[in-house]
Amino acid sequence: MSEQSERPAAYREPQQARSAATLARVLRAAEEIASTSGLEEMTIAGVAQRAGVAVGTIYRRFEDKDQLIGALTERMLERREEYVAERLRAAPPSLPGVMDAYVHALLQSFADSSSLFPELLRTRGTRSLDRGARTITELHRLLLDAASPYTGQIRRSDPQQALDTAARAILGACFHNSVRPDAATGEAARHRYAEELGDMAIAYLLTPDRRRSADT
Numbered sequence: 001m002s003e004q005s006e007r008p009a010a011y012r013e014p015q016q017a018r019s020a021a022t023l024a025r026v027l028r029a030a031e032e033i034a035s036t037s038g039l040e041e042m043t044i045a046g047v048a049q050r051a052g053v054a055v056g057t058i059y060r061r062f063e064d065k066d067q068l069i070g071a072l073t074e075r076m077l078e079r080r081e082e083y084v085a086e087r088l089r090a091a092p093p094s095l096p097g098v099m100d101a102y103v104h105a106l107l108q109s110f111a112d113s114s115s116l117f118p119e120l121l122r123t124r125g126t127r128s129l130d131r132g133a134r135t136i137t138e139l140h141r142l143l144l145d146a147a148s149p150y151t152g153q154i155r156r157s158d159p160q161q162a163l164d165t166a167a168r169a170i171l172g173a174c175f176h177n178s179v180r181p182d183a184a185t186g187e188a189a190r191h192r193y194a195e196e197l198g199d200m201a202i203a204y205l206l207t208p209d210r211r212r213s214a215d216t
Contacts (some may be wrong), residue, residue, distance in 0.1 A: 095150035
């Protein structure tokens with residue numbers, strides 16, 4: 001089976017503002033139901049009732065529930081990318097400022113429907129994992145671009161490689177926190193965890209390599 005044939009047909013994008021608003025309401029309703037009851041309990045009829053639209057309105061946009069879930073996955077991933085990009089644009093102009101903004105933004109974005117996100121990836125299988133990988137790549141790129149003016153402050157022997165390592169570690173820690181049963185939940189707990197992750201990343205970036213230190 002070809003890669004193209006494995007992909008579900010794209011849903012019909014709205015062409016008018018009113019249709020776009022209706023679609024946003026439908027996706028918001030789908031996310032609310034899936035977050036509280038799970039994807040298995042989410043139905044087209046239930047989403048229509050929550051969104052205040054006719055069932056036929058949803059079927060004119062989506063062929064089936066699977067296509068609706070695909071649109072929901074896309075919406076959640078795009079929202080993460082946009083939120084992190086916005087926070088990085090507002091970050092203080094320094095390496096610590098960028099790293100702190102990145103950690104706080106990631107934790108907050110994963111906290112949004114944290115229990116639903118892993119379920120979406122498991123349920124949708126390879127296609128959603130591929131889309132999730134693209135988001136991880138984009139989040140990684142956003143940090144590298146935001147931190148690039150400050151790589152001169154990094155004391156590792158290979159600043160770009162060190163920044164890449166720090167980005168991977170932060171992404172992994174934030175995703176792990178979203179799926180573990182004892183996750184740091186609540187604003188205060190997330191803030192403390194973000195501060196710890198930020199301190200760890202900055203300490204690593206500002207510390208010379210052990211091998212280089214031993215040679216000097």
